[in-house]
Amino acid sequence: MPKVTIDGHTIEVPEGTTILQAARMIGPEVAPPAMCYYSKLATSGGYCRTCIVKVTQGSEKDPRPMPKPVASCRTTVMDGMVVENKTSAEVLEARKGVVEFLLANHPLDCPVCDQAGECHLQDLSYEHGASDTRYEFERRTFDKIDIGDKIKLHMTRCILCYRCVKVADQLTPGRVHGVINRGDVAEISTYIENAIDNEFSGNMIDVCPVGALTDKTFRFKSRVWFTKPVDAHRECSSCSGKVVLWYQGAEVLRVTARKDAFGEVEEFICNTCRFDKKQTADWVIEGPRKINAHSVISANHYEADTVNPGPVTPRLN
Numbered sequence: 001m002p003k004v005t006i007d008g009h010t011i012e013v014p015e016g017t018t019i020l021q022a023a024r025m026i027g028p029e030v031a032p033p034a035m036c037y038y039s040k041l042a043t044s045g046g047y048c049r050t051c052i053v054k055v056t057q058g059s060e061k062d063p064r065p066m067p068k069p070v071a072s073c074r075t076t077v078m079d080g081m082v083v084e085n086k087t088s089a090e091v092l093e094a095r096k097g098v099v100e101f102l103l104a105n106h107p108l109d110c111p112v113c114d115q116a117g118e119c120h121l122q123d124l125s126y127e128h129g130a131s132d133t134r135y136e137f138e139r140r141t142f143d144k145i146d147i148g149d150k151i152k153l154h155m156t157r158c159i160l161c162y163r164c165v166k167v168a169d170q171l172t173p174g175r176v177h178g179v180i181n182r183g184d185v186a187e188i189s190t191y192i193e194n195a196i197d198n199e200f201s202g203n204m205i206d207v208c209p210v211g212a213l214t215d216k217t218f219r220f221k222s223r224v225w226f227t228k229p230v231d232a233h234r235e236c237s238s239c240s241g242k243v244v245l246w247y248q249g250a251e252v253l254r255v256t257a258r259k260d261a262f263g264e265v266e267e268f269i270c271n272t273c274r275f276d277k278k279q280t281a282d283w284v285i286e287g288p289r290k291i292n293a294h295s296v297i298s299a300n301h302y303e304a305d306t307v308n309p310g311p312v313t314p315r316l317n
């Protein structure tokens with residue numbers, strides 16, 4: 001099995017593992033950010049470049065460094081490879097440039113965006129972005145459109161990561177949406193606004209890293225940090241039935257899939273669980289969702305170690 005060293009941590013991984021996957025096996029503190037790669041969606045990755053790293057030694061056999069930063073989600077580990085991510089000033093500088101590009105056409109209005117608090121681009125900008133923009137041109141804007149009766153698309157916020165297209169392609173039969181045009185006129189389209197009407201379309205909302213695809217049944221009902229996430233499950237014939245219920249008081253404001261430490265859905269859920277089961281009586285409650293104390297969602301809800309979240313202690317109000 002090839003051995004790779006990332007930011008000083010050495011790990012042996014199965015043949016064919018990418019640098020990003022190897023870094024995730026070491027842990028979130030080493031893993032590069034990823035805005036388009038999604039381990040549960042085949043052929044994802046390679047679009048956004050946020051996951052770039054520096055390969056300072058190609059392999060044991062050929063120790064030459066790679067000449068420029070590489071996309072870690074698309075680069076396979078070689079035996080003896082040495083990689084720098086957070087320990088490389090060059091990578092951090094390059095990533096800052098990538099964030100600047102992602103923000104070139106993304107509105108800087110987090111306070112009025114429904115995704116605020118759980119937006120990966122917001123986190124990325126705080127961690128790697130500059131405090132102001134050098135972009136002087138008018139940003140492209142689009143009208144909001146409905147994708148089916150439960151999903152709102154605000155193309156103005158889309159970073160063209162293609163994750164929702166992969167969901168449509170791989171989870172739903174008869175895909176009716178994709179990216180049309182290319183370059184700065186590329187956009188997500190439902191091919192003349194055909195409604196996406198099938199049992200797994202709601203997963204597009206969960207995989208969208210920004211506020212481009214939002215849940216119309218929850219949109220602007222509450223800031224996410226005012227809601228309380230609770231793990232729950234039910235018998236479901238279409239999906240695992242394992243979800244997170246987001247409460248405000250006794251009311252379930254929304255239902256989502258559960259996400260892992262890398263912000264990825266653990267198991268995709270069906271639209272019936274997501275949109276039609278909003279009564280506590282529909283669910284078997286398991287207990288408070290463990291939220292990383294790093295997340296704003298944990299504000300006012302949990303008392304936990306800020307470095308290692310560990311077990312959380314829920315407060316009741």
Ligand code: SF4
Nearest residue numbers: 158159161162164208
């Ligand atoms: S709508 Fe969201 S998930 Fe789809 S391509 Fe745009 S940013 Fe990605």
Ligand code: FES
Nearest residue numbers: 046048049051073
């Ligand atoms: S996560 Fe690797 S290119 Fe987007």
